[in-house]
Amino acid sequence: MKRLAPVRVVTYSLLFLIYLPLDDRGWTQVSAVFWMPISLFHLLSGPPRNAALIGALEVLWKLSLVTSAIGLFSRISMFTAAGLGFYLLGLPNCFGKIHHLDGFPVLLLAILAAGALLRGRSSQSDWPIRLAQALFLLVFFAAGYSKLRHSGLAWMTATNMRDISLGELFTHTPPTPLASYLARYTWLCGLGAVATVIIELSALPAIFLRRLRPFTLAALFGLQAMIALMLGVYFTPHLAGYALFLPWDRLYAKLRQKPDTAPACNRLSLS
Numbered sequence: 001m002k003r004l005a006p007v008r009v010v011t012y013s014l015l016f017l018i019y020l021p022l023d024d025r026g027w028t029q030v031s032a033v034f035w036m037p038i039s040l041f042h043l044l045s046g047p048p049r050n051a052a053l054i055g056a057l058e059v060l061w062k063l064s065l066v067t068s069a070i071g072l073f074s075r076i077s078m079f080t081a082a083g084l085g086f087y088l089l090g091l092p093n094c095f096g097k098i099h100h101l102d103g104f105p106v107l108l109l110a111i112l113a114a115g116a117l118l119r120g121r122s123s124q125s126d127w128p129i130r131l132a133q134a135l136f137l138l139v140f141f142a143a144g145y146s147k148l149r150h151s152g153l154a155w156m157t158a159t160n161m162r163d164i165s166l167g168e169l170f171t172h173t174p175p176t177p178l179a180s181y182l183a184r185y186t187w188l189c190g191l192g193a194v195a196t197v198i199i200e201l202s203a204l205p206a207i208f209l210r211r212l213r214p215f216t217l218a219a220l221f222g223l224q225a226m227i228a229l230m231l232g233v234y235f236t237p238h239l240a241g242y243a244l245f246l247p248w249d250r251l252y253a254k255l256r257q258k259p260d261t262a263p264a265c266n267r268l269s270l271s
Contacts, residue, residue, distance in 0.1 A: 007249075011244070020062065028049050036094060041090060047095075057087070057088060058088060111135070136242075140220055147196075155197065172232035199216070203216055
């Protein structure tokens with residue numbers, strides 16, 4: 001459990017900061033015509049209409065993220081964070097558009113809550129971390145596999161990459177003109193398309209090959225950074241996924257070490 005403690009602190013703190021601006025109250029004003037529930041939302045009779053209730057649930061969820069991070073009523077807090085996270089992050093997906101970025105945080109919260117429930121029942125106490133790491137990498141592999149399954153090799157062409165890059169400029173406001181610049185060069189567009197699929201597919205073997213994992217993670221992070229600069233599409237929730245692979249337990253152990261500050265003369269035996 002020593003490894004889980006620092007990961008819990010970092011993960012829940014990151015999710016709190018990432019979703020601090022979250023405000024789902026506007027969805028209560030959307031017409032029921034657009035209500036297309038997914039998953040367990042089919043159990044609801046219709047879209048929520050009480051904006052005050054949604055606001056209260058958001059406050060409670062964000063509070064549960066904080067208490068989970070500091071370990072206050074940890075099991076109750078983590079289960080509350082998982083349950084309310086499923087509802088609040090899943091709600092926007094019930095109006096005709098799937099928001100893929102929020103899927104991983106929902107599953108991550110569920111894994112950590114399950115880890116809290118099964119605490120002490122398994123000799124492999126860090127299985128929630130390993131499971132969450134595998135899930136994170138599978139998210140990218142699924143993206144690459146989906147491209148090849150639905151579009152085939154046609155996705156890995158310069159024409160397709162140029163169309164995607166320029167098309168996103170009509171719906172997003174990128175911080176740089178990089179997409180317009182790269183679209184001028186066919187070879188760069190083709191290279192980017194091929195590299196994207198290869199990097200995403202490398203996530204699957206990275207689950208099993210530890211030596212490959214750092215290179216894959218660095219490439220995935222670089223890919224998402226380029227997408228943010230070129231297209232203005234930000235993968236902020238995925239920061240919690242990358243954080244899972246950092247050696248927080250080692251840093252935590254170093255911080256807990258008490259340095260030997262005694263003067264050298266006190267450590268010398270007097271004769």
